[in-house]
Amino acid sequence: MSAILRLAWQSLANRKTTALLTLLxxxxxxxxxxxVERVRTQAKASFANTISGTDLIVGSRSGQVNLLLYSVFRIGNATNNIDWQSYQEISQHRAVKWAIPISLGDSHRGFRVIGTDQTYFEHYQYGNKQPLSLSKGRPFSNLFETVLGAEVAKKLNYQLDDDIVIAHGISDKAFNRHDNLPFKIVGILAPTGTPVDRSVHVSLAAIEAIHVGWESGARLGNTPDAINFANHQFEPQQITAAILGLQSKIQTFALQRYINTYKKEPLSAIMPGIALHELWGMMSVAEQALLVVSVFVVVSGLLGMLTSLLTSLNERRREMAILRAMGARPGHIFFLLVSEATVLTTVGIVIGTVLLFCILLVLQPLIQQQFGLYIAITALTSHELSLLGLIQIAGILVGSIPAVRAYRHSLADGMTIRI
Known part of the structure; x- marks a missing residue:
């Protein structure tokens, strides 16, 4: 058997150009x-880990996917706001352990501005219940201070003590900037691989302050500067959403029913895990399409190998006949060709796996920066190993097709003169 394997390797080396193309x-x-499989699984894991340790998300009455999108992923806008008094009443409910208010609506150079308070830095979690941490500086404490997400600071090259100007609304144009009230950067968050990295965080009081003198998105006359607000106390009138953590998981459904039937204004309370599952289900078509495309590419690669083996078999008719004449049995011929296909598939799998890790080493920071998706460079998972095992088996089966033909006709076919 070892002699046949050695012969198979020497045969492939003799046809190195064809073999290399097949390997490629x-x-x-x-x-x-x-x-594709790694991006699919890592995207799903990153998607599910965007928010953690949260029991309920509260917003104005709307669908749970829409509420999840604007409160967690910072995509889109709320249909309405929550009255501050309603938020306070809900946050003080006996079942609530902690509450994070969130106010959206402004932006800075394409990044969303999040109005919140200190509870955001204390209780917001992502991944496997990982808390937020600062890579530089501290949380905001004064009115016109801000904490940046890691991607905002990196992409715009901001450092501590730099000043930034917030714009009214999603678009950042000269006419809608709050340029009379710049914010000083006092903290930069460590990377999380979530929308937090692409957010600018300020206090709820600051959100109220920068909108003094504005009405319906327009500046009406002169607006005060920071000196005028030095001793002024601002209290929010409305917020966009609230993130709640409860005393006990058992109380989740009761509090959700209480909020959904809240009499003072129409509100919705959603469980983020269920909403994430629904949202991912909406995206599953694209996920499966990617997997199908990659499977077809593998099939085309194996068909290319089959074509190469069948073509070379036609050129090796006399070689097979000589081997038979020298005493090789039909089973030896069969095993020789199957061994060639096995070697090609195995080496191709090894090269393809190494190539994947090389590509990840180069593209991982770019993918994280551009798409906020962190693809971990880890050992192959059991699922990935099973996929490679299936490819190996498919390669052996593909190699058996020309092997069967050679098994049946090697001697007579090789000795026949074709005109």
Whole structure:
């Protein structure tokens, strides 16, 4: 058997150009399959880990996906706001352990501005109940101070003590900037791989202050500067959403029913886990489409190998006949060709896997920066190993097709003169 394996390797070396092209085809298909699978699983994990340790998210009456999108992913806008008195009443409910108010509506150079308070830095969690941490500085404490997400600071090259100007609304134009009230950067959060990295955080009081003199999104006359607000106490009138942590998980459904039937204004309370599952279900079509495309690429790679083996078999008719004439049995011929396909598939899988890790080393920071998706460079998972095992088995089966043909006709076919 070892002699046949050695012969298979020497045969492939003799046809190195064809073998290398076949290897490249298999390797690229393996790289694409593993890459798509890793992006799919990491995206799903990152998606599910965007918010953690939260029992309920409260917002104005709307669908749970819409509420999740604007409160957690900072996508879109709320249909309405929550009255501050309603928020205070809900946050002081006996079932609530902590509450984080969130106010949206402004932006800075394409990044969303989040109005909140100190509870955000104390209780907001992501991943496996990981708390937020600061890589530099401290949380805001004064009126016109801000804490930036990691991506905002990196992309705009901001440092501590730099001043930034917030714009009214999503678009950042000269006419809608609050340029009379700049904010000083006092903290930069450590990367989280979540929308927190792409957010600018200020106090709720600051959100109220910068909108003094504004009405319906327009500046009406002169607006005060920071000196005028030095000793002024601002209390929010409304917020966009609230994130709640409860004393006990058992109280979740009772509090959710209480909020959904709140009499003072129409509100919705959603459980983030269920909303995330629904949102991911809406995206599952694209997820499955990616997987199907990558599977077809692998199939095309294996068909390319089959074509190569069948073509080379036609050129090796006399080689097979000589081997038979020298005493090789039909089973030896069969095993020789299957061994060639096995070697090609195995080496292609190894090269494709190494190529995947090389690509990840280069593209990982770019993917995280551009799309906020962190793809971990870890050992192959059991699922990925099973996929590679299926490719190996498929390669052996593909190699058996020309092997069966050679098994049946090697001697007579090789000795026949074709005109």
């Amino acid at each position: 085809t298999v390797a690229i298909s393996v790289t694409l399959l593993l890459g």
